[in-house]
Amino acid sequence: MKDIPVEKNLVDLFFRRTLYGFAVLAFLLLGGLFVFLIDLGLPAFKEVGLGNLMSLEWNPPLKSFGILPFIYGTLVSSLLALVFSTPISVAAALFLTEIAPRRIGAVFGFLVEMLAAIPSVVYGLWGLFVVIPWLRTSVEPFLRKSLGFIPLFSGPIYGVGMLAAGLILAIMITPTITAICKEVFGAVPRPLKEGVLALGSTRSEMLWIGVVSSSRSGILGGMILGLSRALGETMAVTMVIGNTAEISMSLFAPHQTMASAVASEVAEATGVHLSALGVVGLVLLLISGCLFLFLRWSLRKGGYSR
Amino acid sequence: MMTPSPALLEVKGLKAYVESTEILHGIDLGVSRQEVVAFIGPSGCGKSTFLRCLNRLHEETPGGRAEGRVSLEGQDIYASGTDPVRIRRRIGMVFQKPNPFPSMSIFENVASGLRLNRIAKGVELEARVEAALREAALWNEVKDKLDASGMSLSGGQQQRLCIARALAVKPPVLLMDEPTSALDPVSTAKIEELVIQLKKETTILMVTHNMQQAARISDRTAFFLYGDLVEYGPTTKVFTTPSDRRTEEYITGRFG
Ligand SMILES: Nc1ncnc2c1ncn2[C@@H]1O[C@H](COP(=O)(O)OP(=O)(O)OP(=O)(O)O)[C@@H](O)[C@H]1O
Ligand SMILES: [Mg+2]
Numbered sequence: 001m002k003d004i005p006v007e008k009n010l011v012d013l014f015f016r017r018t019l020y021g022f023a024v025l026a027f028l029l030l031g032g033l034f035v036f037l038i039d040l041g042l043p044a045f046k047e048v049g050l051g052n053l054m055s056l057e058w059n060p061p062l063k064s065f066g067i068l069p070f071i072y073g074t075l076v077s078s079l080l081a082l083v084f085s086t087p088i089s090v091a092a093a094l095f096l097t098e099i100a101p102r103r104i105g106a107v108f109g110f111l112v113e114m115l116a117a118i119p120s121v122v123y124g125l126w127g128l129f130v131v132i133p134w135l136r137t138s139v140e141p142f143l144r145k146s147l148g149f150i151p152l153f154s155g156p157i158y159g160v161g162m163l164a165a166g167l168i169l170a171i172m173i174t175p176t177i178t179a180i181c182k183e184v185f186g187a188v189p190r191p192l193k194e195g196v197l198a199l200g201s202t203r204s205e206m207l208w209i210g211v212v213s214s215s216r217s218g219i220l221g222g223m224i225l226g227l228s229r230a231l232g233e234t235m236a237v238t239m240v241i242g243n244t245a246e247i248s249m250s251l252f253a254p255h256q257t258m259a260s261a262v263a264s265e266v267a268e269a270t271g272v273h274l275s276a277l278g279v280v281g282l283v284l285l286l287i288s289g290c291l292f293l294f295l296r297w298s299l300r301k302g303g304y305s306r
Numbered sequence: 307m308m309t310p311s312p313a314l315l316e317v318k319g320l321k322a323y324v325e326s327t328e329i330l331h332g333i334d335l336g337v338s339r340q341e342v343v344a345f346i347g348p349s350g351c352g353k354s355t356f357l358r359c360l361n362r363l364h365e366e367t368p369g370g371r372a373e374g375r376v377s378l379e380g381q382d383i384y385a386s387g388t389d390p391v392r393i394r395r396r397i398g399m400v401f402q403k404p405n406p407f408p409s410m411s412i413f414e415n416v417a418s419g420l421r422l423n424r425i426a427k428g429v430e431l432e433a434r435v436e437a438a439l440r441e442a443a444l445w446n447e448v449k450d451k452l453d454a455s456g457m458s459l460s461g462g463q464q465q466r467l468c469i470a471r472a473l474a475v476k477p478p479v480l481l482m483d484e485p486t487s488a489l490d491p492v493s494t495a496k497i498e499e500l501v502i503q504l505k506k507e508t509t510i511l512m513v514t515h516n517m518q519q520a521a522r523i524s525d526r527t528a529f530f531l532y533g534d535l536v537e538y539g540p541t542t543k544v545f546t547t548p549s550d551r552r553t554e555e556y557i558t559g560r561f562g
Contacts (some may be wrong), residue, residue, distance in 0.1 A: 194363055195405040199419040199471070200395030209418070213409040 037285060040278030047272050053279055058245035058261075060269070065276035067283065069245040073162070073255035074284070077237065078230035080166030080251070085174045086223055090212065092174070093181030098207055109182065116175035124239030127168040132159040132240060135167075140252050155250035160242035163251040168236050173226035180225060184218030185211050217298060224295040228288055234259040258284045313377075314339045314509055315360070315479060320374035322355050322364055329355050331533045332374070337526075339478075342505055344520035344541065345513045347530035348556070353513045354402075356530065357481045360511070361397040362390035378479070395423050398472035398508075402484040404464035406456030406471075413452040415467055419475040434474055441504070442470035443496045462493030469500065473508075480504070482512040486519070498523050517557060521545050529553045 044053060048065050055066030092112060096105045136159030147153040188211050196210035212219070234257075242254020243264055258280050266277055313336035322330040330352050337343055345353045358364040359372045362383060376383050383393045406415050416435045420426045426434050435452075439445040444466040448459070456467055465485060472480060482501075486494040501510055501523050514520050520527055520541065527544040529537040529552075537544060537553040548554045 189405075191401055191403060191405045192407070194366060195399075195401060195468070196407070196418075197366060198361060198363060198394055198399040198401075199422055199475070200391055201422050202391050205422060209407060209409075209422075214407060216409060 033285070034282075037278055037282040041275055041282050044272055044275035044279050048276070053276065056247060058256075060265075060273040060276075063272070065272065065279075066245075067258070067276070067280050069247050070256055070258040070261045070280055071283065071287075072247045073165075073241065074231055074257040074259070074287075077162055077165040077169055077241065077255070077257055078227055080162065081169030081173055081230045082223055082227055084166060084170035085177055085226060086219075088170075089174050089177035089222065089226075090181055090219060092178045093185050094207055094211065096178075097182055097185045098211060112175050112178050114175075115171070116179075120172065120233060120236040121239075123168055123172055124236040127164060127236060127240040131167060132164050135159050135164055139163075144252070151249040152251050155248065155252050157252050158242060158254055160240055161250075161252050161254045162241065165237050165241040165255070165257070166251070168240055169230045169233055172233060172236065173229050176229055177222040177226040180222030181215070181219055184215040184222075187218075188214060221295060221299050224291060224298065228291050228295070231288055231291070232259055232284065234263045238264055313337060314379060315511075316375070316377045317360075318375040318377075320356070320359055320372065320376060322352070322359050322372045323370070324367060325369040329533055330359070330372075333535045335528060335535060335538055337509060337511065339509055340505055340507075341526060342501060342510045342512065342524045344524035344527045345511065345530060346515070346517065346520055346527060346556070347536075349515075351530045352533045353530050354483050357399070357483055357511060357513060360479075360481060361394050361399055363394070363399070365390070395475065396477055396479065398475065398477035398480045400465070400469050400472055400480070400482040400485045402487055404461060404468050404488075406459070406464050406467050408455070408457050410456060411453045412448050412456050412459070412467060415456045416470045416474050419471060423475060425475060435470075438470040438474035441473050441500070442466045443500055444470055462489045462496075465489060465493065466497065466500075469497070473504070476507070478509060480508050480510045482510060484513050484515065487515065494519075517545075529556065531556075 044065060048063060052063075052065055053067055055064065056068050057064040057066045058069055092108075096109050096112075100108060136157055140153075140157045140159075140163065143153045144157065192214065193206055193210040196206045201209065237257050238260040241256060241260060243256050243260065244254035245256045245261070246253065248255070262277050262280055262284075266274070269277055315337040317333055317335045320330055320333040321328060333356060345356065347353055355364055358367070360376060360383075362372075364370045364372055372384065374384070378393065378396065382388070383390075407418060410418060413435055416438050417431055420431055420434055436445060436449075439448065444463060447463060448454075448467075451458075456464065459467060465488070469482075469485070486497050489497070498519060501512065504510060512524070524541045526539060527537075527541045528535055529544065529548075529550075531552060537548055537550045539549075544553060545557060548557065
């Protein structure tokens with residue numbers, strides 16, 4: 001074995017050390033974040049107890065710190081967003097990759113990506129002044145009249161509320177899901193599509209069998225990525241959800257999410273109240289973390305060979 | 307000579323293009339029922355393109371286009387207003403690389419054509435799937451795991467699965483593009499045997515680079531060269547006393 005020239009060796013060593021350092025730093029940051037949130041939330045556990053924290057009532061002046069309404073608000077608004085956004089995203093991605101002429105596909109693809117660059121406060125403003133009046137005067141009255149027997153569509157109408165939050169979130173996560181779907185649809189091999197066509201399928205049958213259903217795990221990955229964006233979204237939701245810590249079956253009713261609760265109350269909170277908000281942050285982090293792990297797992301499991 | 311031809315498939319002046327490149331320069335060829343026709347010729351001379359023109363799949367190639375007449379049972383499949391979907395329902399195709407549908411089970415793969423064309427359902431569907439798998443000599447290997455993914459099979463099994471999928475709808479014509487090129491000798495032998503069996507009901511057009519295979523299983527052989535059909539006749543004649551010098555050179559390996 002010949003010696004490697006010393007200077008090359010040193011550079012190599014320096015690089016590896018540096019990269020190692022960054023990896024450790026990332027790990028420390030994550031750990032530090034956890035420690036910080038646990039430290040912040042611990043007093044709430046000690047003073048009011050788990051029973052109080054896991055209750056349905058959030059009323060800081062009365063020392064009630066139940067965070068379930070926030071968890072409910074976050075999960076339901078995010079799922080609602082997913083329900084609205086997924087079909088639109090899948091259809092948009094199909095259109096962009098399979099149907100639109102190349103030029104038009106490129107232009108529309110660009111526009112969809114632009115949606116992701118709009119600051120969320122702008123979505124909030126638009127939601128407040130355009131979407132909410134429309135919901136209050138047209139959509140929600142119509143839904144209540146035709147489907148009011150379902151608890152989801154009953155109760156008083158305010159405009160602000162769960163439905164508004166779900167809609168705004170749906171628009172915000174559509175670029176994410178569309179981008180992932182475009183990617184997976186574009187990767188469907190031509191021979192697979194031709195195989196479906198050769199069996200005598202129509203174009204739409206081919207798109208369904210050859211493209212959409214053979215991309216199921218990829219679509220799921222896009223949905224989870226969109227969901228994790230929706231869970232953490234704060235500003236736009238704060239502006240349209242109504243900021244009311246309640247659990248109501250009605251989609252018309254105002255609610256509150258975890259992110260939005262922390263953002264809107266942290267400035268005035270002190271003592272146990274502040275600590276309880278720390279617990280909210282911790283739960284949000286745990287939920288997002290679990291979702292991320294599930295995403296990695298599902299992508300690995302879904303790595304089917306074609 | 308204007309005797310009424312018994313041809314199942316009649317090709318007249320078929321030209322194929324990709325963008326502005328002419329790939330096939332006017333092919334004339336007829337195929338009768340219950341025949342196996344082998345297509346041989348060097349790589350890139352247009353054999354795959356020719357087969358893909360017969361079920362109108364060539365037009366799915368970006369920039370792909372065909373001209374000329376191809377009549378199937380007397381009907382011109384390129385006549386304006388003809389829906390390629392209807393044509394493809396009567397002409398099955400097996401590709402060079404097995405392409406089972408990744409989201410479907412073994413059973414669903416074979417059933418897919420029957421479901422798409424609403425040919426059968428329920429008990430009849432199950433019976434047709436089993437029959438197709440038996441025909442493709444795959445039934446014994448998969449009968450206990452019909453719900454497993456088609457992708458879980460070996461390459462040779464996947465190819466027989468694709469053959470079963472094509473056979474399930476009982477097409478009068480089956481196009482096979484080098485179906486055994488990626489397979490081991492045992493799987494190849496099974497598929498060759500299958501082709502000979504199938505001949506009773508189905509007309510088979512098969513591209514192959516294997517001269518022995520062409521000689522073993524085909525009734526007629528077509529030799530393609532640079533987008534032209536150089537020679538077409540009974541296999542024994544093409545292989546023993548070809549009328550074109552280039553055919554002889556190719557078959558004896560002295561080509562190029
Ligand atoms: N998608 C395409 N774009 C451009 N040219 C193509 C395309 N597909 C085929 N061709 C051209 O058409 C010609 C014939 O191709 P084809 O695949 O029909 O040949 P082949 O006889 O089947 O060859 P092989 O034996 O290698 O399969 C080739 O010269 C090839 O370059
Ligand atoms: Mg070929």
